[in-house]
Amino acid sequence: MPLRRSLLAVAALVGLAAPANAGPLSAFDILRQFNVVTTGDLTTNSDIEGRSVVGGDLTGGATFFNNPGAAAASGFRALTVYGSATAGNPLNVNSGGGVTIGGSAAGLVNTNGGGGRSIGGGPDAPAPNPLPDFTTSFVEPLTGLSAQLAALEANSLLPGAATPGFPNNVPVTASAGEGLAVFALTTAQLASFASFSVNLNGRDGAIFNVTGASYTGQANFLNATSLARDIIWNFTEATSLDFQRQWGGTVLAPLAVVGNATPIEGSLFAARYAGRGEMHSQPIRFDLPQDPGGDPGTPVPEPAGLALFGLGLASLRLLRRRG
Template identity: 30%
Template sequence: MKKINALMAVTLTCYVNFGLAGPLETLNEYNLVVLNDLTSSSEVEGKTIVAGDLSGSNSNYGTHLPQNDSSIGSVLVVGGDLSSGTNVNANGHDVVIAGINNGNINSNSVSNDTTQYDFDLIKSEFVNFSGYLSELAVNSTLLTSTNDQPSAASFKVGDSVGSDLAVFNITSASFFENNLVQQYDIDLNGQSPSAIIINVSGETVNDSSLGNAVGNITSDAFRENIIWNFFEATEIDLVKQINGSVLAPFADLTNATPIEGSVVVNNFDQNGEVHDSLFTGVISYDVDTVNLTEPVTVPEPSMLFILFSALVGFVFWRKQQA
């Protein structure tokens, strides 16, 4: 029995270290996931993963997390380099920098071990997840001005949603670039959706002419259930606060004001805080079966590799018993 346990432990480690959990679990644990490079002069209240390089002036991570809690793990993981002149404050937590560290880090400990983070797999999963959300059936409607006069807009949840997903499909031009939207909110319409998905089409997004969010959407109870899915955006410029998680796996994002939720983007020029209203909504999604877009090619662990790893564990166990 001890032999079997040793083999199972080694094999399980291979799987655990192959990558993170699915995208929903990642959105719930990580405040910011940058699939390429991050340039920051601001802060992230929760945990951050950067697959590429980290640069900028002064940036802070884990600012709302309890200090000296080993169960939190590393609050900042960087798969590339930390640029010269970059000052990182981890607020008493651990940091991982896989590449060259030419910056200054205030941290409990700094390591370069990223073996448990498969950055290609993380990207592939979020690309697929964004594609999956973009093809959900629409059941809710954005109501805006109909007479060319400035007015309030409302994301009205459909009256048959119940406790299922509320799904909106909008264009960037109809909402973010619509100067007739003086303010906006969400109308639950007597429903209790498990999550609110706002699919936004358009390659470029700029919210400089958009009015402010008001009412329900500005509370944690609402924005922790919202995903803004910019499924085809390549450039996003936010100067207004956005409430809810931002999913934009192909986009270069720039912000000037806080984002109230989890963020997943390709590149990020961060000039405003990312607050820890992490996504907690419920979505039925199986990362192992959904593949609606062309994912990043990621090598699967072969059975030969798993058996070899188990054999290594067995030999090590035998030596320990000798």
């Protein structure tokens, strides 16, 4: 068999083996596709501008997916609730994003622009159909990422109280180098700032590994919006977070009840979300680390893709032997 025909045969074989939605979501997929993911309940009357997944019940009336921005395409609809929508207030899902609610909906659900809808299993099929297991699809990848990032060795230092002007306009500057900047700090250190800015200093992005049980954020993050897609705040221990000023960056808080009085510019993963301010879609735009001891700039390989690639190589070797 000529090599060209062999390659076409391998391509066809790989195409047949690949599912329509290739494999489970990686942590990177989730943070690029979704604005908010909660393992438990979500309560808000404010806009969530990107795509949302609620592992528990949804309470309150809000508008979803009205400004998804740079969010990646997804096999999920704009609003997915594994539990029920328990409040009688109207829910608005905009931009043709659609809605899937596994349980019941107590109030009116408006799907503006279409996008499909399924409440309690009908009338339309859920997207995706059926809904995948929530723990394996969302919780495990994101909690795994949080633990993975927490194991990274810090390569940048936080300014101390001796910094001129402290605690105002504190310059948080990454060390020079390639890849990601990694900071290690406590919630008490973060709370000591009245205002601060972040300087990536040429780095691809920054990881802030924050330890401590709680944080009430009254600091003014001066360049929160401009760096929102370049930062991950990893609150590994916190059980309570309340952002009272505008915040920028993706927030990983697997154990926490998270609230906000003003917008959070970025994605959120939390145990529960009790929002008083908006959530703005600002998906990360840098590669995630490969492993705790690896190069922080190396992206995670796609397991399903690697498996199919291996299948293709094996098939090609077989075809060559037969030829």
